[in-house]
Amino acid sequence: MDRPSRKAALVVWVESAKTLTGCPDCGVIAVSAGRREVELIDAPVYATPARLVWRKRRWRCQDVDCLRGVFTEQNPTVAAPRALLTRRCIAWGVRQMRRENLSLQGLARQLGVDWHTAWKAIRPLLEQAAADERRFTGVKTLGVDEHIWHHVNPARRGPKALTGMVDLTRNAKGAVQARLLDLVPGRTGKAYAGWLADRSDQFRRGIEVAPLDPFAGYKNAIDEQLEDATAVLDAFHVVRLGTAAVDEVRRRVQQDTLGHRGRKGDPLYGIRRVLQSGAENLTPNQSRRLERVITADPRHEEVFLAYQCAQELRAAYQHHDLKAGRRIALKVLDSFHSCPVPEIARLGRTLRRWRQAFLAYFTTGRANNGGTEAINGLIELARRVARGFRNRENYRLRMLLIGGGLDGHLPT
Numbered sequence: 001m002d003r004p005s006r007k008a009a010l011v012v013w014v015e016s017a018k019t020l021t022g023c024p025d026c027g028v029i030a031v032s033a034g035r036r037e038v039e040l041i042d043a044p045v046y047a048t049p050a051r052l053v054w055r056k057r058r059w060r061c062q063d064v065d066c067l068r069g070v071f072t073e074q075n076p077t078v079a080a081p082r083a084l085l086t087r088r089c090i091a092w093g094v095r096q097m098r099r100e101n102l103s104l105q106g107l108a109r110q111l112g113v114d115w116h117t118a119w120k121a122i123r124p125l126l127e128q129a130a131a132d133e134r135r136f137t138g139v140k141t142l143g144v145d146e147h148i149w150h151h152v153n154p155a156r157r158g159p160k161a162l163t164g165m166v167d168l169t170r171n172a173k174g175a176v177q178a179r180l181l182d183l184v185p186g187r188t189g190k191a192y193a194g195w196l197a198d199r200s201d202q203f204r205r206g207i208e209v210a211p212l213d214p215f216a217g218y219k220n221a222i223d224e225q226l227e228d229a230t231a232v233l234d235a236f237h238v239v240r241l242g243t244a245a246v247d248e249v250r251r252r253v254q255q256d257t258l259g260h261r262g263r264k265g266d267p268l269y270g271i272r273r274v275l276q277s278g279a280e281n282l283t284p285n286q287s288r289r290l291e292r293v294i295t296a297d298p299r300h301e302e303v304f305l306a307y308q309c310a311q312e313l314r315a316a317y318q319h320h321d322l323k324a325g326r327r328i329a330l331k332v333l334d335s336f337h338s339c340p341v342p343e344i345a346r347l348g349r350t351l352r353r354w355r356q357a358f359l360a361y362f363t364t365g366r367a368n369n370g371g372t373e374a375i376n377g378l379i380e381l382a383r384r385v386a387r388g389f390r391n392r393e394n395y396r397l398r399m400l401l402i403g404g405g406l407d408g409h410l411p412t
């Protein structure tokens, strides 16, 4: 058993007040059988590792017919039987990991133990919380996103990609406090559908809105498992498809006109950033540069046409009035697919395939997958701090913890 040394640790001795104690088996009043000192790892004090030495009372049952014999006092509010860490130490550690993004190594260092000891104490609580289906109660908006776990050989560690489910339900004030609900292996519709199928009927019926990135697999899972939910194509990703199309046109025209890839000094290459920006954000200087480059060669007009299309797509989302925004979106659906610029026509066909989910943004009060991006930021930070996770289940539990998916189901 790992009983770390008391060196460089603050040591606190405790004992319970003396009371009459009955035998847990027969109830007969027991007599004292001395003490047993049990040393526990406690939450740090003054930034110093702390040890709690609990002078446990021992008792002997005096009933001749009772098999109990000697027994030791227990108090689960101090520590679970046979635990190495006190209950408050575990709760402190979980809070540090959840709120302060403390790594397990950092936590272990502050407790003066090795990380296995710390993790062995914390992991069962996370497992228990993760298995508690009550944490899915009240989810109305359910986002889904792919998630890269690791970058090493999948033969060694399993699939690189995971599918993450995120609670994007708005609170009473209309704000989204994104919570990572779960992570399952694979980046497939099957992974998402399987997870949905494992939930209760009540959970599935409760989902009203399901934002997603333009990935048909996830869409199929929603259609199959969440019949009553409205799938919403994520605005950010749609806008990004637009700017990506502009970039493709720029590179193609660049190649056609100059016969090489864009490089410093090439006119189109010089405005590549301008072409990625919203027209409303351009400085007068940038606007003039854009105009100068476009008018310099009639073949550049195609680039400008693509740019205007991407701006129209942005305008649909940016319009403060959702009805007006929807009208622009309908115009996009009616025009892009027949655009003479092939990249825009392709985008138009994609949007027409996603017509309902694309338009649903305007009828769901701007439902979007943005909250999942916030979760991904938290995860990235935790991954940098921890320098990687080898075990997928450990990874899942850590990410659910820092992603808020276990909030309200952990010891406090």
Ligand SMILES: [Zn+2]
Pocket (backbone or CB within 6 Å): 023, 024, 025, 026, 027, 028, 061, 062, 063, 066, 067, 068, 069
């Ligand atoms: Zn007894």
